[in-house]
Amino acid sequence: MENTLTEFDPSTEYTKLNLGPTHPATHGIFQNILTMDGEIIVEAEQTVGYIHRAFEKIAEHRPFYQITPLTDRLNYCSSPINNMGWHMTVEKLLGLELPKRVDYMRVIIMELARISDHLVCNSVIGVDTGALTGFTYVFQWREKIYDIFEEICGARLTTNIGRIGGLERDFSPACIQKIRDFIKDFPAAFTEFTNLLERNRIFMDRTVGVCPINTERALHYGFTGPNLRATGLDYDVRVMNPYSSYQDFDFTIPVGISGDTYDRFMVRQQEMWESLKIITQALENLPAGKFYAEVPEFYLPPKDDVYNNMEALIWHFKIVMGESEVPKGEVYHSVEGGNGELGFYLVSDGGRSAYRLHFRRPCFIYYQGYPEMIKGTTLSDAIVTMSSMNVIAGELDA
Amino acid sequence: MSEVNNTFLLNELQFQFADSIYSADEPYGLLTIELDPKQIIPVLNFLKVHPIIHMNFLTDLCGIHYPENKGKELGVIYHLHSFTENIRLRIKCFMPNDEPKIDTITSIYGAANWQERETWDFYGIEFIGHPNLTRILNVDEMDYHPLRKEYPLEDQTRTDKNDNYFGR
Known part of the structure; x- marks a missing residue:
């Protein structure tokens, strides 16, 4: 050459x-x-930067509860995880203790979101290798997950789900039924998707050994999430720094060996099974109790109460006008997002909005490794690699 | 795994770099030190190759602006994480407004590359020795650093927008 x-x-x-x-x-x-x-x-x-929307600047001018919709638009394939991560950051700052039921409900929502995120990513790898069938097939199941979100919060894609201090409403019987139906029917459909790709000769030829990265380089580039685990390192925030009662559940962290495109795909595939296990456990052991913490100075009361109950109206007014006492301090909280460690670094000066809020967006950091990975490969490999890295423009550009 | 905690970490750092650590605190259980910006490279090298601590991962790097802190207006905040010991550390380095310069850490953690560019983009903090210190999220033609506190979210005096329909 x-x-x-x-x-x-x-x-x-x-x-x-x-x-x-x-x-x-x-x-x-x-x-x-x-x-x-x-x-x-x-x-x-x-x-990068084509859809930069200055979220960090906007966040310095908005009360805490108005930042949740901004987080929706980071990784929009799994917005509920972002929402929950933000709620938990503020709760950590305020020092709130949440009822177990809230934790379990959040776990169910977050794991459903993880499945929908991974479904999109993995089926798109299929599309980029020429298998459109799997994509159209599993999208139906993403829709079913969105139906569940709709049942919980009314929205589908940019969910704005939950509140600081709990959730906006309890799971309705219809919602529980939908989750049960999903747990019952999804495995069969997902197995079909698995059979379509996992041992498919064409798919394996296109992905095995394509653009690998070793653990050392992955750490150097700040990889987290499935991309890091595909290299063989079992770093998962859910296990390292458990939040929202993840320590109560029994699940394993799938890891890959070579960190190539196929391993990234397989790690996500296995994670979906694990998420399903977590959802099943959480739903079976869903504790009784309230779906919000007793912190009226921070938890936005239900609208019904605001209209019909004097006290709720006062609290609502206080929260919206920023009259609640927020402690000064700084807090870093991270959750295992759809594509890595999603961190929130919040500095509060006691005002109604954040003094500084920085989002640690996983794909902004690990996308730096992309040129090194694709060097020396062909264009078609580069495209498959990009989809297997699950880079989401909204999160990349914040 | 158990012997490494915040006290151990702080003792190790203070033993080596006592003069450069201005203050130490533990907000919400995360050890936070304020460091002399000139010492960032030696400290990070020390932490990364330390036989017990192994700070092998740069979680996050971001800037911050305190216009009232004279002589220490601009800051860079590093979040480090040791995967082997599962301990986190936050390092803050503050610089004066008229000379916001700090050494780049891209030679130690490659992940810092874009994060330093982002910090330069939004705060105008110059990272000495950075391989490609250009704007990353904003347009190249921009001549200011928008996350500094002196820039309002939107210019309240602008007249080219008709907000009457929105009740503003």
């Missing part, structure tokens, strides 16, 4: 190729300027 290049001026031999910003295969708005030698990628230069 090198000999042929020295005979010519390399700059005239390489081709520049724009992958993105609006390319259907990038599944989001990212630009990669690839330097190509034939079909081989020599160098990749990334441009």
